[in-house]
Amino acid sequence: MASYSVDHHLSDREPNIHRAFDNSIDPVLTVEPGEVVRFECRDAVDGQLDLQSTADDVPEVSFDPVHPLTGPVAVEGASPGDVLEVELLDLQHKGWGYTLFMPGEMGLGLLPDEFPDPGIHVWDLEGDVGKFVNGIEVPLDPFPGVIGVAPGEDGAHDTLPPRSVGGNMDVKHLTAGSTLYLPVEAEGGLFSTGDCHAAQGDGEVSVTGIEAEMFVTARFDVREDMDIEQPQFETRGPFTPTGVDEPMYGTTGIDDDLMEATRKAVRHMIEHLHTERGLTRGEAYILCSAIVDLKINEVVDAPNWTVSAYLPESIFPE
Amino acid sequence: MASYSVDHHLSDREPNIHRAFDNSIDPVLTVEPGEVVRFECRDAVDGQLDLQSTADDVPEVSFDPVHPLTGPVAVEGASPGDVLEVELLDLQHKGWGYTLFMPGEMGLGLLPDEFPDPGIHVWDLEGDVGKFVNGIEVPLDPFPGVIGVAPGEDGAHDTLPPRSVGGNMDVKHLTAGSTLYLPVEAEGGLFSTGDCHAAQGDGEVSVTGIEAEMFVTARFDVREDMDIEQPQFETRGPFTPTGVDEPMYGTTGIDDDLMEATRKAVRHMIEHLHTERGLTRGEAYILCSAIVDLKINEVVDAPNWTVSAYLPESIFPE
Numbered sequence: 001m002a003s004y005s006v007d008h009h010l011s012d013r014e015p016n017i018h019r020a021f022d023n024s025i026d027p028v029l030t031v032e033p034g035e036v037v038r039f040e041c042r043d044a045v046d047g048q049l050d051l052q053s054t055a056d057d058v059p060e061v062s063f064d065p066v067h068p069l070t071g072p073v074a075v076e077g078a079s080p081g082d083v084l085e086v087e088l089l090d091l092q093h094k095g096w097g098y099t100l101f102m103p104g105e106m107g108l109g110l111l112p113d114e115f116p117d118p119g120i121h122v123w124d125l126e127g128d129v130g131k132f133v134n135g136i137e138v139p140l141d142p143f144p145g146v147i148g149v150a151p152g153e154d155g156a157h158d159t160l161p162p163r164s165v166g167g168n169m170d171v172k173h174l175t176a177g178s179t180l181y182l183p184v185e186a187e188g189g190l191f192s193t194g195d196c197h198a199a200q201g202d203g204e205v206s207v208t209g210i211e212a213e214m215f216v217t218a219r220f221d222v223r224e225d226m227d228i229e230q231p232q233f234e235t236r237g238p239f240t241p242t243g244v245d246e247p248m249y250g251t252t253g254i255d256d257d258l259m260e261a262t263r264k265a266v267r268h269m270i271e272h273l274h275t276e277r278g279l280t281r282g283e284a285y286i287l288c289s290a291i292v293d294l295k296i297n298e299v300v301d302a303p304n305w306t307v308s309a310y311l312p313e314s315i316f317p318e
Numbered sequence: 319m320a321s322y323s324v325d326h327h328l329s330d331r332e333p334n335i336h337r338a339f340d341n342s343i344d345p346v347l348t349v350e351p352g353e354v355v356r357f358e359c360r361d362a363v364d365g366q367l368d369l370q371s372t373a374d375d376v377p378e379v380s381f382d383p384v385h386p387l388t389g390p391v392a393v394e395g396a397s398p399g400d401v402l403e404v405e406l407l408d409l410q411h412k413g414w415g416y417t418l419f420m421p422g423e424m425g426l427g428l429l430p431d432e433f434p435d436p437g438i439h440v441w442d443l444e445g446d447v448g449k450f451v452n453g454i455e456v457p458l459d460p461f462p463g464v465i466g467v468a469p470g471e472d473g474a475h476d477t478l479p480p481r482s483v484g485g486n487m488d489v490k491h492l493t494a495g496s497t498l499y500l501p502v503e504a505e506g507g508l509f510s511t512g513d514c515h516a517a518q519g520d521g522e523v524s525v526t527g528i529e530a531e532m533f534v535t536a537r538f539d540v541r542e543d544m545d546i547e548q549p550q551f552e553t554r555g556p557f558t559p560t561g562v563d564e565p566m567y568g569t570t571g572i573d574d575d576l577m578e579a580t581r582k583a584v585r586h587m588i589e590h591l592h593t594e595r596g597l598t599r600g601e602a603y604i605l606c607s608a609i610v611d612l613k614i615n616e617v618v619d620a621p622n623w624t625v626s627a628y629l630p631e632s633i634f635p636e
Contacts, residue, residue: 108620109618110617110618160619160620161574161619161620161621161622162570162572162616162619162622162624163572164572168616168619169570169572169615169616169624170615170616170618170619170624171568171570171615171624171626172615173566173568173626173628202613202614202615203614203615203616203617203618204615204616204617204618204619205618207618207619227593228586229582229586230570230571230572230582230586231570231572232568232569232570232586232590233567233568233570234565234566234567234568235565235566235568236563236564236565236566237558237563237564237566238563239557239558239563239566239628240555240557240563243563244562244563245554245555245556245557245558245561245562246554246555247552247553247554248491248552248553248554249550249551249552250489250491250550250552250553251548251550252487252489252548252549252550252551253548254480254481254482254487254548254549256479258577258580259576259617262576262614262617264547264548268546268547268548268550272550275545293613294613294614294617295520295611295612295613295614296520296521296580296612296613296614296625297487297488297489297490297520297521297522298480298486298487298521298522299428299521299522299523299577299580299612300426300427300428300488300521300522300523300524300525301478301479301480301486301488301522301525302425302426302478302479303479304479304480304481306480306487306488306489307614308489310557
């Protein structure tokens, strides 16, 4: 990545925070193509949890403030039909994060019925490493969970679902060094980001990665030569947690429904982590969300599809 | 991997070939735990295509012989409730392979309506490299598409869908050096393999990888200490086509149906390969099936899920 200098800073204080994608929100900053912005981003639940939080605190969390996003930033010359190029230059966490699952009645996560009680792990983040239980250490590959531009359709759009203009895509490969392309639907693009994750497995199965306050540094450009319907990107990964090919333990989920195949792969991995690695099922669910990757092996061998879950074995102590 | 010597050979001639998973098929070989078998495997359509085949030949292919499997092999002491351990020691192709898509009326593949006419690419396989069009070269990471044991349920079971006892799982990470665990449901296990792929993208979207005649060398063991519901495995990948992290181009599919999100990611990749890399749409579909990986980025940000397709850029000539 070429060297860069930051042209603009956006702190995580008002008025830089908003909680919906909405093309009527005035930009808090307008930049020229080529300029670099460093965004300070709040965590997904906006400071309701801290270093000392426990499972008892999880039911008290209000979802009204989710997700606090930093922006929006308008980019000069970005018009509907253009593509906004976002070069991710750096991501910097602030030393801690958390992964949680919710009470079943909230219905969030891949396996809400199997985890009716809440759980949380608060991670110490030290450089490139996050600390879990039992001596397990997880490599960190930070990225923004929510990154997108304003929809062309008027109104306030909930930040939870991703859309064709991006948003809560949770693409873990949007690491520093990656370039994201977003279809522009509103004048100026109106870019926002937040909900950063210090690490996440493909799937984000408990509905949280390692949620962390973070800085996101990005350079913007406008591409009139591209025509895309949904976000596209260039990345060098890492495609394994350590960036090198390494031993993985895999569980399969085989079913005639792709979502149920996904659930089975994760259930089997939770069982593996419980019986072979001595984790509680709740710890296993959290570890799956933070580090276990889901891959679609085949979607063509009708009527059954194969989804697999991949656990890097290097995270366990010798 | 420890050194080994082959204890038994199974050629791809009768009576070693069968075309269904069926616990009433007598084993053609019975081995002791720890023994090594080298299986010669026919290609998926059983010799109906050859080095000189073209798209005109594809509609003539009969699916009646699909899949010719080599075996079954009984393993002494493997009983229902046990787990059959299969250590994959070597995979060796025979110098050529093919990737095809079918006429739309067959309804096979992820995008049958968008590819009503048949297509095929016959690959020269040279060592670890497969040759595509326009100077594109694909790394080879061979694995058996179909690998499994007989179901406990009596009768002949179609080889197309994978099941809890394995079969057509198309897990591309079952490369040499990997170990597969299969739940045993029939006395002796009754292991069979075939439908080998010299390479395949996660998803196998056109319904074929690089289909190739191949030798599969495996060591068997019986694990009475394991209890699994569906196949599990250990692998070192490779997790990228070259086994090192490298630049990838990604397209997203964002939709409230996981299968449609998958289709969108692949459609967007085909469009990218067509407009940016100059391939025909048929060539692009074939290349997606052979080398593009599908990942589930998130299945929790209701109501929309994110699936992405990853294209390794190193396959293109400088």
